[in-house]
Amino acid sequence: MSAGVLSKTVRGFTNALAQTLVSENSAHAHGLLQTLDPRVKLLGLLALVVAAALSRRLAVIVALFGLGVVLAVASRLSLWSFAKRVWLVAFGFTAMIAAPALFLTPGQTLYALPFGSVAITGQGARSALLLIARVEADVTLSTLLVLTTPWMHLLKALRTLLVPVEVIALLAMTHRYVVLLTETANAMFESRQSRMVGRLNGREQRRLMVNTGGVLMSKTLEMGNEVFLAMQSRGFRGEVRLLTDFRLRARDYLAMSGFAAAVVAAVVMGW
């Protein structure tokens, strides 16, 4: 079998599981953002993401990106892994999408290419830069939230955005089973891979993938019944309760003021 499809899928699963571990580890480090109340962090970073989306000035968006980098350093996150996992990926994807805009956006000619009648326009260049900067700033700020907040705290903090308690329970369960099913699927593919000699053609590969998906679905549904019975045996009677023991401290009020000041400045200067 070609190394392609199965190995790529297994690699994808391994990366996802590794990312989960990295997030859990970094969320428990002793950095600036990790010590803040999750509700303050959620609202503050989301407001900064919206401020970057609202801004029409490149300098303001770059400043918000810079603020994200400073917060990452203060939160003891590795800039190298940030660059590898977040900035380069976002840059590669967005630059590929933005590149044709250099030529396709109507406007004043900035640089005429020596061949044909193709020219980079000023509006095209500015538009591409704005898009790349905005995506980098937004992705940095939203990744900071995930890397510095344990998942369960993040979910509980969503209550401040009036997300219904049932949805939070569903998200918590979904996240738990995403990890479990990723591990199950990974084990299924690895065990299949270890029993294969030779190559499968495209049709057989498709059948393999779809059948694995089918078996995974059967396991999922079986697990659904087991989980329900387990929930009932532990006294689940249809009510979801969240234990929220968050308490605002002086540093949270200070952080709240800092986030508010940065958002107001970005919105006023970026308009």
Added chain:
Amino acid sequence: MHIPDGYLSPSTCAVMYAASAPCWWAALRRTRKKLFGRTLPLLSLFAAFSFVTMMFNLPLPGGTTGHAVGVGIAAIVLGPWASLLAISLALTIQALFFGDGGITTLGANCFNMAIAGSFAAWGIYQLVSLGAAAESRRRVVAAALAGYGAINLSALLAAIEFGIQPMLFHDATGTPLYAPYPLSVAIPAMMAGHLTIAGAAEAIMSAGLFSYLRRNEPALVGIASPATARKTARSLWGALALVLLLTPLGIVASGAAWGEWAPRDFSDAAARAQIAAASGNSAAPMAAPSGLARLANLWTAPLPNYAPHFVKSAAFGYLLSAMFGVGLILVVAWVALRFTQSAKQRSEL
């Protein structure tokens, strides 16, 4: 297809959240009664399953690979309301935890893939499999079409959201502030990949999983009882009638649709102004392009401008045209159905 942060303006994101919110609310209300039974773990697990299948690299004819969203099979197994919740949950986890798709654009992503996708998949599956026997191959085709149609509708919606950005959000110099491509670029660019690669991946996954479930878990792909099938058919006819009644809404939009100009529009001052305004202030040519002028009269439609000559009311004309068009499609579908049924009967003999 997972739109990241930064590609859509905050107002577009707000509109998409506002459009998704009532659907989430209605879906929660509909499933709440059942939510604290087996549905709670089932929904979570199905969302987790969709998430994991999105990571499957599916080999496609031609040597490339694609990923499926899983909306086709989710809508068939769970129904549209629970499916929209399950896919929304999977998209939320992807956005919040894995950074796949933005947080500000989560409303748009959920609307495109979870909401529109679920209803499209469910509607297509119900329509194509209507009256089909449990073991009929038509059901597998219906599942494939459900996945294919759903993913392409989602892609079209995303392309429209991208394409309206430069029209609505640009600065004084004409620089687009968000996604930079107009509809004329965004739609073909987006659809090229989805009509082929992503559409094929979704169709194969939907049909394959449907076949697997029909063989191993037949109750899950609930082959409807005759009474349920009749009820479903009634709902679909009702929805079709509603859409027909809404067709005169097209009159509300002023001017001609972009790119649907007639040769005479190029010599009409008012039409020229409309063309320029809708084309980023690029002036239209003084005369109709020669190719357009040559080919414009190649075919004269029997109902030009959605109204026969003898009808004076534009709204009534729209309604009449819609009824005629739908009738024509139903006749063609009926003939095709009769043809395939008689061919099947012949082969069984």
